[in-house]
Amino acid sequence: METTSVSFAAAARALGAAARARGLRVPAFRSPPRVQGAERTVRRWGDGGATVSVVLRGRPLAAVMADMVEGTVVANGLSGTDATRARTALWEAVAVGAPVGPPAAERPDAARPAATVGARDATAAQAGARPVGIDDRRAA
Template sequence: MEATALHFAAVARTLGGAARARGLVVPAFRSPPRRPGASRTLRRWPGGGATVSVEVTGRPREAVVADMVEGVVVVNGVTGPDATRLRTLLWEAVLAASTASAEAA
C-alpha cells in the first residue's frame, strides 16, 4: 500500500512522541526532499535540531516509515546495538499507533 500525506503526518507525530519520551532529539519531518531523486535527506541546524525529508509519493508505506525511523536514529547519533534497539522501539510505537487507529475505525 502506498504512503499518503496523512499517513506521513501520523507517523511523524508517533515517532516524535516516542523519541521525546526517551529524551531524544525530535527532528522535523517534511516531504518531499529538496534534492531531486533523493528518497531521504537530512539537514542539521545550529543548536542541535534537524529536518528529515522523505519522499512519500509512489512509495510503499513501509519504505517511508523505515526512512523516518532511520532519520531519528541518525539525528541522535545512535549506533551499534543501541541503534537496533531504538529502531525496534520506534517501529513498535508506529505499529501500536496503527493498530489503535484501525481498532478505533
C-alpha cells in the first residue's frame, strides 16, 4: 500500500508522542527531502532540533515508517542499546492498535475520567447557557 499524507501525519503524531514520552527530542517530519535522489535526510538545527524528510510517493507505508523511526533515532544521536530500545518503543507506537506513551496507570491524569458531552452540557446548563443542537442552528 502506497503511503498517503494522512498516514504520514498519523505516523508522525504517534512517533512524536512516543519519543516525547521517553524523553527524546521530537524531530519535525516533512516530505519530500530537498536532496535529489535521497529517500531520507536528517537536517540538524542550531537549537538541537532536527527535521526528518522522507519520500512518500511510490513507497510502501512500512518503508516510510522505517525511515521515520530511524530518522528519530539519528536525530537524537542514539547508538547501541539506547538506539535499540528507542527503535523498539517507536515501532510499538506505530504498530496497529498500539497505545502511545506510558501505561495508563503511570499517567498522572489516569485517575480522572474524561468529561463526556453530557457532563459538559450539564455544566453549561448550570452556568445558564443552553446547548445548541443542529436543529437550533437552522432555526436561527
